[in-house]
Amino acid sequence: MAMPPARRPHGRPAPAPGLLRRIDDAARTAFPGFSTAFLMVLAAAPINLPSPVFAVTLPCVAFWSVFRPAAMMPPVVFLLGLLLDLLTYAPLGAGVLVLLALHAVAVRLRFALVRQSFLAVWLGFCVAALVSVVFYWGLQSLLALRLSPIAPALYAALLACGLYPILAYLLTRVHEAMRHAESEP
Amino acid sequence: MIRLSIPLRQALARLSLPLMIAAAFGVMLLGKADTLLAERLRTHLSDALSPIYAALAEPMAAVRSAVEEVQELGRLRADNAQLREDNERLRRWHASALALETENDMLRRQLNFLPEAAPAFVTARVVADGGGTYARAVLLATGPQHSIRKGQVALDERGFVGRVTEVGTRSARVLLATDMNSRVPVTLEASRARAIMAGNNGARPRLAHWPEGVIPVDGERIVTSAEAGAFPAGLPVGIVRMSPQGSPEVELFARLDRLDSVRLFDYGLRGIIPPEAVARPEPRQSRR
Numbered sequence: 001m002a003m004p005p006a007r008r009p010h011g012r013p014a015p016a017p018g019l020l021r022r023i024d025d026a027a028r029t030a031f032p033g034f035s036t037a038f039l040m041v042l043a044a045a046p047i048n049l050p051s052p053v054f055a056v057t058l059p060c061v062a063f064w065s066v067f068r069p070a071a072m073m074p075p076v077v078f079l080l081g082l083l084l085d086l087l088t089y090a091p092l093g094a095g096v097l098v099l100l101a102l103h104a105v106a107v108r109l110r111f112a113l114v115r116q117s118f119l120a121v122w123l124g125f126c127v128a129a130l131v132s133v134v135f136y137w138g139l140q141s142l143l144a145l146r147l148s149p150i151a152p153a154l155y156a157a158l159l160a161c162g163l164y165p166i167l168a169y170l171l172t173r174v175h176e177a178m179r180h181a182e183s184e185p
Numbered sequence: 186m187i188r189l190s191i192p193l194r195q196a197l198a199r200l201s202l203p204l205m206i207a208a209a210f211g212v213m214l215l216g217k218a219d220t221l222l223a224e225r226l227r228t229h230l231s232d233a234l235s236p237i238y239a240a241l242a243e244p245m246a247a248v249r250s251a252v253e254e255v256q257e258l259g260r261l262r263a264d265n266a267q268l269r270e271d272n273e274r275l276r277r278w279h280a281s282a283l284a285l286e287t288e289n290d291m292l293r294r295q296l297n298f299l300p301e302a303a304p305a306f307v308t309a310r311v312v313a314d315g316g317g318t319y320a321r322a323v324l325l326a327t328g329p330q331h332s333i334r335k336g337q338v339a340l341d342e343r344g345f346v347g348r349v350t351e352v353g354t355r356s357a358r359v360l361l362a363t364d365m366n367s368r369v370p371v372t373l374e375a376s377r378a379r380a381i382m383a384g385n386n387g388a389r390p391r392l393a394h395w396p397e398g399v400i401p402v403d404g405e406r407i408v409t410s411a412e413a414g415a416f417p418a419g420l421p422v423g424i425v426r427m428s429p430q431g432s433p434e435v436e437l438f439a440r441l442d443r444l445d446s447v448r449l450f451d452y453g454l455r456g457i458i459p460p461e462a463v464a465r466p467e468p469r470q471s472r473r
Contacts, residue, residue: 041234045241073198074205082212085223086230092216092223096209104202143213 028178032064033076035174037083044087053087054095054136055159058129059167061099065106066113066121067175077103090136091143098136102128118168126161133157304417306450307331309357317351320386321364323444325357333357336415336454339447344421344438345369345409346447357449361441362422363390370413371422371435373399374406382407382422382435388442389426389434401425401433417452 064072081096137153309325367384380395411418
């Protein structure tokens with residue numbers, strides 16, 4: 001049975017990718033997941049400030065899910081969620097489910113979102129952050145079988161909304177650099 | 186790298202999200218079923234991350250100190266205002282103290298008042314708590330040739346501590362005011378009424394035997410009384426506090442639980458019955 005040839009955008013069969021090229025591709029694919037994990041670990045560093053781990057994770061996952069879903073795949077989101085739960089002492093599984101839901105929504109809406117202006121995407125993210133935080137809080141309360149205070153969760157949502165522009169600015173730069181590197185022959 | 190056909194890959198990609206969500210529920214169940222598992226995973230994770238945090242410790246300390254600096258600056262203003270106010274108040278007190286001092290001098294000159302000699306004192310280090318006959322007593326280490334004798338008054342830097350009860354060649358024992366055997370004549374400073382402060386082995390001695398018609402008020406200062414000639418008048422002792430049962434107790438100024446050195450004052454007082462002369466019953470004369 002003839003396999004359909006994997007096609008490149010240029011139309012002619014691509015040369016077999018060399019080692020460097022493959023490393024380059026792998027690095028690009030791995031970057032979103034690893035950078036997010038690194039940011040989370042940094043955010044979990046013990047400073048005398050409210051822990052911003054959750055607030056850092058949401059913008060990263062949302063951004064990469066919208067703009068580069070090929071790199072922010074469900075397994076990666078799963079692992080990031082697990083890291084989130086382990087770093088924040090939340091009941092295991094709550095963060096995983098919230099991040100997966102956010103990812104699913106972002107991927108579903110990505111074609112509509114990519115065309116919007118930055119402000120619209122930000123607003124959309126704010127709504128998504130609020131919903132995810134409430135979902136996260138509900139899951140935590142359910143899993144711990146007691147009502148935890150909602151105020152810290154709302155602070156986390158506010159923090160995530162405030163962090164989004166900064167993170168999105170940096171990540172957009174990175175994303176454009178990646179696209180630039182990919183469009184080169 | 187495993188090469189997969191494109192339809193298979195697409196099918197996998199479409200399947201992965203539901204699979205992962207199912208796995209999330211699985212993780213939740215696992216976390217609920219085995220709570221130790223999460224703890225163990227967290228421990229492993231922190232073990233793995235600790236080098237990163239160790240490397241970050243220096244810059245993080247800088248951030249923290251910067252934050253504290255800013256908070257400190259914010260507090261500085263309030264502190265400054267407070268200090269100014271305090272200074273103003275203390276200046277007023279200083280002025281009134283000076284005025285009172287001159288007035289006192291003048292009155293003394295008019296009254297031909299005999300001033301008390303400044304008491305001599307020695308300072309001794311506390312080397313042991315308890316021991317001996319009493320439940321609340323401290324042992325002092327003194328030099329070999331000391332002039333300490335029974336009945337001297339011990340004070341710390343804040344107030345009355347107790348009395349010397351035993352004197353050895355290199356040590357002395359002080360019976361603290363909280364001991365059950367301690368009875369100290371005191372004066373309620375506001376009403377000038379006399380009372381007895383009786384220890385009860387607790388932190389706060391009871392107040393007893395105050396005259397009828399006088400009620401010790403919470404917060405009233407207590408000083409020693411010269412009654413019976415055992416203590417000089419006016420040494421600071423403590424403050425009246427009402428116990429939960431409503432009986433007056435004395436919160437001592439002295440910190441008896443953390444005594445490190447005490448001053449022993451020689452006021453030259455022997456009391457009505459000198460401690461040396463314990464009255465023994467004389468054997469009855471047998472009739473011939």
